[in-house]
Amino acid sequence: MRGMSTDGGCPVMHGAISTSNSGMKNMDWWPNQLNLNILHQHDRKSNPMDANFVYKDAFNAIDYKQLKADLHALMTDSQDWWPADYGHYGPFFIRMTWHAAGTYRTGDGRGGGGTGAQRFAPLNSWPDNGNLDKARRLLWPIKKKYGNGISWADLLILTGQIAIESMGGPVLGFGGGRPDIWHPEDDIYWGSEDEWLGDNRYGETRQDLENPLAAVQMGLIYVNPQGPNANPDPLLSAQDIRETFSRMAMNDEETVALTAGGHTFGKAHGAGPEDHKGPEPEGGSIEEQGFGWTSDFKSGVGRDTITSGIEGAWTANPIVWDNGYFDMLFKYDETWTLEKSPAGAHQWTPSNQEEEDMAPDPEDPSIKVPTMMTTADMAMIRDPEYRKISKYFHENPEAFADAFSKAWFKLLHRDMGPKSRYLGPDVPEEDFIWQDPVPEGSTSYDVGAVKEAIKASGLSISEMVETAWASASTFRGSDFRGGSNGARIRLAPQKDWEANKPEQLSKVLDVLGGIADANGASIADTIVLAGNVGIEMACGKEVPFTPGRGDATEEQTDAASFSVMEPVSCGFRNYLKTNFAVSPEEMMLDKAQLLGLTAPEMTVLVGGMRSLGVSSDERGLFTDGSSLSNEWFDTLLDMRVKWTPTGSNSYDAHDRSSGDKMRSATRYDLVFGSNSQLRAIAEVYAQDDNQDKFVADFISAWNKVMNAGRF
8 A cells, every 4th residue: 555564465445545456447447438426426425514404504603703803813824834925815815715716617617616626636736726725724723613604615715805805905795605515526527638737628729628618728727827838928828818718707807807906916936946846735645634735945935935936926015905916017018028937937027127116025025026927917918908908997996996896706606606595794785697687486376277277278298398398407506507497498599599499499488478477477487387287297196386486587698608508418308419529428417417416317307208208309209208107218128129320329229020110219318228327227217116106206306407596
C-alpha cells in the first residue's frame, strides 16, 4: 500500500484504493460499457447528516448577524502559517468565492457554488485553484462554530461577499440556501484532456468550444490570464474572454465589471520558479493532511508565495475599493510593456511608473513595488468593445460600482434558481430576469371541472402526455431552471423547438389555453393536469395534483438564455436531433440526472411513455398507446425476435422463424435490454406480478418531474 512498508501481504481488499495491483474493473475490461454511476450520485450512504435534517431550518436558526461579524473579524486576523497580504484576507477570500461560483456554465447548468464542491476533487486540485485550500482552512473555525447552520457551500459564497463589504466595495445582497454535497460530483464533464491546462476542446475555431464546456483549458475557471495557451496577445485573449464569459451567463458589460472589480483587490503570486511548488492536495502525501502546493521557495508564504506564476498587484491600494484599476489601465495606456514574472509568466508592467501608482509590498507597506496587468486585463482596453465599456466605467465610477454589484450578485446566485429558494435577511427585493421570475398562480379554481373539460376536449392521450412532459422536462436540477412552472413552453424559443413538435404543440396549447381561461386556471397547471388526465385515462388510477403554478410573460423571459436548454436529445420522447460524438443512451442518462431521476425512475418513465404512444416516430411503439401497462417491457425482452441495425440509431426486429419485420426501435429503447443493470430493472417491471407496481412507480416518477422546479 502506498506510503507504507509492503513486507507482508496486504490483509484487506483493494477496493478502497487505486493502485497498479488493485485489479481490473468492469470499465477496464469493457471501456465502452454504459456507465450508470451518474444516476447514483449523492446517495444517502455518503451523507453524514440525519435523514430528517433540513438545511433551510438550520440556516434560519443561526445568528446570521453574528456570523457576518465573525467573518468581518476574520478578514484582518492574519495567521502566521498563512499570512494575509497587506494584513487583509479580503482579496484571498474573493478569489475563493469567485472560483467556487465561477465554474457555472449555461450549457448544462452544472458547476457553480451551489454545492460546496470546491472541497472535493477535481476542483480542490485544479491549477487555477492553487492555494485555495488555505482559504478553506482559515474558514474552518467559523464553520466549526456555526456547524449545521451554515453549509460549506453557503460559507464559501458569503465569505467573498463579506470580503468585498469589508474593503468598502459595493454589495447588492446575499441569499443562502445551498445544501452541501458529500463526495465529488463525478457526473460533471470538465473536458476530455488527460493533462492540466490541456485544451483539446475546440473545433475549427477558437469560438468552436466543445459543449457544455466554458473554460478554455483543463483546470482553469475561465481563461488563461497570460493569453490563449500563454500567448500574450490581448486581442486573442479578448476572444477567449468573450466566448467563455458568455457561456457563464455574462455579457460584455458584466464581464468588464467583474474583471475590473475583482482585480481592484489583491495581487497575483509568482515570486519564484514553478518547480518549487509541491503536489496539489489530492496528490499530496498523507502527512500533508490535504494541503497542496507546499512551496520550498524561501519562506513559501507572504511575498514568497507561488500560485498562478504571475506576480504583483493591479492597483496601488489592493485592499480598498476605488477606481484604481481603470486609472492604472488608462494612465499608462501606451506604455504597458510585456515582461516575465520571477516564475516566468507573461505579464505587463508600465514603463516609468510613478511611485504614487506603485503598490505596497504585501508584508512591508513601506516598500513600494510596481503594479502589473495580465494579458486578460490588457484585453479590457485593447478590444474595441471592451475598451468602450472600460472608458465609460472609468469616467462614471458610480455606474461601475452598480454594474459590479449586480454582476457579482448574479455570479454568486446564477445557479440557485428562483428567488424563492433564497434564505436570509440580505435577499434583495428586486427581481432579475436571469432569475426566471414566475408570478404566483391560482389555487382557487375547480380542478375537477378543468379535468372534465380536458377529457371532453378530443385531445389524444399521447398529445396530452407528451405536451406535459415537454413543459416539465426542461427542469435542470443543476441550476434549478426550467420546469412546468411558468408554462414557458408557449413562448419563444420553446414553442418552436423541434423536439416539441411545434405544429402538434400549437394545437394542444390552443385547446388547453381555452380551458384554462374558462376556468380561471393557469395554463401551466392545465398543461400538467392534461398529462395527468391522459395517464388516468390509460390506467384508471388517480394521479395526484397540486395547483398553483403561474404563467410567465414574455417580459419575464430571457429568450436567449433559454436557447441553450433546447433538447437535442430526449430519450423519454425517443428524439434525437442529429448524431453526436456521444451515444443517445449516454445523453439519456445525462438528462435523467439533470431531472434528478434514479435508474429505476428513468426506466419506468421510458417504458411508460412508450406505452402511452410517445415517440418522435413509430420506433419504440410496441403497443397501441391506449393503455399504461408493462407490455412494452415484456415486448422488449421477447427473445422470439432478432434485432438488426438499419442506421446509426435505428434497429428492426425480425421474427426468428418467419423473418417478418415485427417492430423498430432506437438505441434509447434497446439499451434497456442490452445493458445488464438496466435489463435487471426492466425485468422487474416486465414480470406478470408487477403490473400494479409498474403503474404506481410510473405515477410517482411522473409526479417528481411535473413538480420539479416548484419551490
